[in-house]
Amino acid sequence: MSNPSLLILPGDGIGPEVMAEVRRIIDWYGDKRGISFDVSEDLVGGAAYDAHGTPLTDETMEKAQSVDAVLLGAVGGPKYDVLDFSVKPERGLLRLRKEMDLYANLRPAQCFDALADFSSLKKDVVAGLDIMIVRELTSGIYFGEPRGIIEEGNERVGINTQRYTESEIDRVARSAFDLAMKRGKKLCSMEKANVMESGILWREVVTEVGKDYPEVELSHMYADAGAMQLCRWPKQFDVIVTDNLFGDLLSDAAAMLTGSLGMLPSASLGAPMENGRPKAMYEPVHGSAPDIAGQSKANPIACVLSFAMALRYSFDMGAEADRLESAVSKVLADGVRTADLLGEEGVSPVSTSGMGDAILAALDASL
């Protein structure tokens, strides 16, 4: 059997730095566990624009379609703010999501015990937190037509359209229910059915899908109230399912509950391929952090944990994913901190590769 294939797209800003640590971990799995991947690397975002004048070439898109999983770092940066909308770095990422049809974006928010003090919320509100946001990723207002900036009378009008078909809601709802079945069997669906027709349809379809999952306790919340409840008592949630835009906002809020955006991975999954694996891309929730790029300060944990999600969801290697997640937990429990996690007196930060070294040492110790 051939090795599983991985396409690595480090992207911009801190992307290449954090991805370098993931590559060391991938090598560790080859050397120490006999689990080898066929790894290829390519450009995305501003890096691709600089080289090719487009944030994603057709060749890279084709490669992404043909591998077992894509690992992406981050895209964007102030240097690219002046570019035309159609070639902005983010367009490369959105094209990958859309053309690979990665409709279910899994964003876990887990609070590591060692970091419970870092949250802006009280420790007892976040300690032990373990929730999963399932964000619809290929439709809604991010992609709906009509869109654009048009002239109307003597002024311009900016237009975007929130649009969801029943089948789009149905499939992401099923992903969320399936996950809930493997977790705490609780699902909360968030929309704004009080003001949006797409929200009314969303609620109806999710309720209908719920009939196939009688064991899962389904609840509904308006997304604004959901944001409030996430800050008030996040542990009331297990799995949350929501649309593209609300999911973007709610997942950033949930991420901060855990202390740092530098900690959170994500998986974007589509329909199963011929080999039974879902189409998949894994990426940290954080962005390219241009303010600290190139300074070896970035926290590689979100990217490392994204690779752990790849082990779990693409390669059916749950035990190896557990091993990597435990290694990260151990390193944090030992007090190893990148600059984003400082706060304690007398602790000096490790560099990006220092964190990588510590995780590799913890992996060695796990053997």
Ligand code: IPM
């Ligand atoms: C995210 C990001 C992206 C989004 C940007 C970079 C296009 O914020 O993955 O959450 O809005 O989806």
Ligand code: MG
């Ligand atoms: Mg976002």
